Amino acid sequence: MSVPAPQPLSTPSPPPPALQAIEEAAPSGQPLSRAAWVLMAVVALVPAVTAVAQLGRIHPDEVYQVLEPAWHRVHGYGVLAWEWRDGLRNWAVPLVVSWLLRLANLLGLSHPQAYRALIALPQAALHGWMLLATYRFAARRAGVAGGLLAALLVGLYGPVLVFAGRTMSESFSAAFLVVGLEALDRQERLERSGLLGGLALGLSVVARYGSAVFVAAALVWLVLARRWRMLAFTCLGGLAVVLGLGALDWATWGSPFHSFFAYLRFNVLTDGVVQQFGASPAGFYVPVLFSALPVWFWLTVPSGLAEGLRRRAVSLPLFCAGVYLAAVSATPHKEERFLYPALVLLLLGAAPAVGGWLMHASRAVRIRWGGVTLALASTVASAAHYPPGDLRADQFRAIVASTRDERASGLLIVNEGLWGAGGFFFIGKNIPWLTCDWPQDWAFQRAIHDPAFNRAVSFEGRALPELQAAGFRVVGQVGRETMLARD
Template identity: 35%
Template sequence: MAERRLGGVLLAVALVAGAAFRLYWALHDDGIYWPDEVYQSLEPAHRLVYGYGLVAWEFIDGARNWALPGLVAGLLGLGRLLGLTDPAGYLGLVKGFFALVGTATAWATWRLARVSGASSLAASAGAALFALASVPLYFAPRAMSENASVLPVVLGLALALAPGASRRTLVVGASLLGLAVLLRLQNGVFCLGLLGVLLARRQWREAGWALAVLSGWALAFGLLDKLTWGRWFHSAIVYLDFNLVQGKAASFGTKPFEFYFRILGRAMPGLSMLVGALALVGLPRARGLAAVTAAFLLLHSLQPHKELRFLVPALPLLAALAGVGLDSALRVLRGFPARATATVGVVAAALLSGASAGALTFRELGQYEHARPKDSAWDDQGAVNRLLEAAGRQDDVCGLKVETVHQAWTGGYSYFHRNVPLYPHNGPPRNSRRYSHVITLAGNEGAGATVARDGPLALVKLPVGACVPDPGYSWRLP
């Protein structure tokens, strides 16, 4: 009874602290880890709700389905109904939503550890390993498909893999996994993994039910593409052709097989070793979950193009396995004080990792390892995005040019909330009169007047009157 109470307390602490960390960074980081967090979600959603926005190649060729932008558009639409029509308002709503999804995923991690055989006490420590670890915290508020799909992945597996799960529970779990695929195609690995585990258990009837449910969700995937792109499974076909057949994803950079293990060890050295060791201890008792997790890790490690964010759906699974491993270790210890001390120690290690998340650098996340290894991973291009917001609030803005960075590394119209041309750094010259404002380095104002400053950058009003219309303006992201 004492262990169960302590487990409840530790779980509550992990969830509250994890939510606080996530919401803090959601409201204090305007930076970009990778352009996808804007141009695969926020920008197409902004275009749906407000009628304008930059269009990435994926939404020209149809390499993405509309499930994730549709979800974000629903949040933007809700914000609009609530009067949150300024970027600070609706972006805070979106980031806060994703932050809370991450917190809910920590609870689902606890449940997954429990159905995998961990005690309430050990499962709470497993949940803390996801709720408080620095890498999940870093990615949590970002509007990426990995973050949108991680909760249905973990909760779906927790329900579908539960021993003695009822038919209704199995159907709900499989449906959540189907939804996860709708949000991110790569999550199909978990669907195949579920079927493999059920067949390995000789649960023939359950496997049949799961297959039927997942087939229904596959049909929904195809239908969504048919309604939006005009062809069944269009986005999946184009995406797989681009990545697997043509291998063009490698143009974004390639990494060796061991990249993910090396970077996790670099970003969270002590905690990664702890999770890895405990997960190995828990493997014999949760072979199905371990096999599914290993398959996901292996397939992603075999792909040439790697980004740490791709592993987000697997991190709570590793934490749940660590919870099972901790339970095995606790069984060796005698007496409540020893077991409580060991568990609190694991939670404390996770809390220490979360408290140090603000010190993460790009090198530690495997991003810009050679170009900008010591730069903080937080608020990258945040100054540009805050000046985009400031420009959108200017009554006299009739066009804007960002001179300091490639347009893909800005927040686009999601931050510049004004239906006027937004030019890239290689756009028309200042004397073209196509735009009234520029974002540039402080000291490079020229004849313009500084309207706002943020760090080394300035928003400058050029000495022009009304802008000259640009009939050739392209909404395509360069």
């Protein structure tokens, strides 16, 4: 979306000192001012700090597709989900996390929250890189101040605050997509930009195979734009990632691209995913889009469509997001989290128009900063319309607290299933643990009759009388979770 020619609404007035310092910074491709760097760094750290402080999970995949396989890789024990038995996942991200866990062991970090914080550092750096790419993309269209505001609109977007600090494949993939598409948008140093774009887009697919749709759309966009040199070097950069993925699968699964082909068979070539997880109607994502996208995004749609028709072109992020939305809407199995990368790209495509208009349409301080405040407020508030569900954050913190005692030899978690719990990663030691819903469940009866199970966590007081009758006593409370112990 392009920025309309600014029309002053009042007599120009000098910008505030903070804005003046930003506007005097170097343009896109050159260093930002120190104040802008600090601001972007703070915004980039918010999701990671929130995730580490909260713990919990927004989806079981956060634990059982990244953290738990990495823990198993390092310690030789852990819960491996069915994908890791059937080979539907590649080991790239869990391997990186496993190296960080080994580093944590060398540093003496034994508390789950401590080594979870160590894992968050490179992800926070990746998120910062994404925001910097957002700034560069927007600054080419809206100037330095408009680019910085666009980066803030993306960085403070509700779903980004929820997802960006989480160890989800969508979180990693979305960041690489933004970096890659920004590189392909450049008009200078085509060889270097193409290689970077290809590498980043390739890594987005390694992190999440479903993002291959975005990459295919980006390549089609380059063909339609007749950017042949950029296309060639993009393919070259992507080829390096493809070869690396083939070698990784060969080393870990026994054959090149084993995980990718297994993914295709389960999700595309057969109805395995529908049989296991069900199907949803084609319009499943429509209400999610209308509720999750901030108000200012919809205000840019008319002008963006008009500009696209006039120029007979659409911006790269919006094109990729549109193709992806069509693809996932046609796919039978649907989940809200699948939309996250598309939501980020939609904001990346629209934010420059808003940033440019607010920074240049008027020098009237009240109008400008009133608009900025409303835009940022609607951006942050969008988290309320994109709920991650029950984070079970208090449960995870209760599990961590219950198992820190050296005398803890077994753990029972009441009113939670296996895939909702935190796994050995958050227990932090090789002790037996079970989950159950009701006192009559087999797991509950097994635990209360086995003296090794001397720690318990109960969600919302479920089965407290039965636990106390079995010798457990209440030792603490974490939010909705009750911690119990017995000698």
